[in-house]
Amino acid sequence: MFVDLKRYADQGVMLEGELELSKMSRLLESLTSDEGSIKVAINFGIDEQRIRYMRIEATAELMLRCQRCMQPVEQQVVLNSALGLISSEAQAERLTGEYEPFLIPDEQAAIAEIIEDELILALPIVPRHADQLACAPVDYSSDDAEQEKVVEQEEKVNPFAALSDLKKH
Template identity: 30%
Template structure:
């Protein structure tokens, strides 16, 4: 059984202490993920090591493991996505810091010397998910209607030709509007 993770930490202090956080992040504590995932989604195993890069940058190296169950956008049935995300981010206190990118790390902006673990983990999980949830092979809920472009154009033309003669154009009163001024 994994430990519970703290809510927020001072990441720079943890880097100086060379700490490692290992624990579980319950699905019910991830509200943004709950918007796109089904309740069958399980908890996530988290392993974060606070250390320094070879050049001395404060970094977080670790992983997030678990599974997310989402609704397939074709057949509307559950589809499971494994989350196996490796984390390598450099901590910075200002947005214009270019050193993390130059060294091959993603930059993570830390404000007020606080890092909210829940937000950090939730961002990593959301980035690991596909843009559209779907099975590799499944049938859509409703049958697709396929038509060639020429058939669509012919249908539109025939619909305009079928206009009843007795129906008045509601914009007919506006045709002389500009002439009266």
């Protein structure tokens, strides 16, 4: 859904709803499941300094891959973003520290893509189970057995065996 962000800010529009995770292809690259939805509330407006803004509040239960055990882990991601709507980089300098600059492309923007971008930025850098004991044990025994076979084969083939034959002559 493409909307005129400046017009929404001028009118003080408020939007609420849910977005399906399955429709967010870039976010799905970081997830283990496409099931579920994101609850979103967006407020547009103009502040006392005449800055157009868009405030996004979103919550989602996302299935990420635990980096300890590589198994799925459910994590709640809470997003609170305040974007200052600008049409040039010069306007970005006017923004207070309260807002992140958001350059409006051609006055129209896809709200779902903006929310997806903000959620990607809000993902934990290293997702993991809160309790280390909740991690499923990783079985490394098969890797160890394969490594032992490789070492045994290396011991059987001695590349310097031919040199010992030369030394005898």
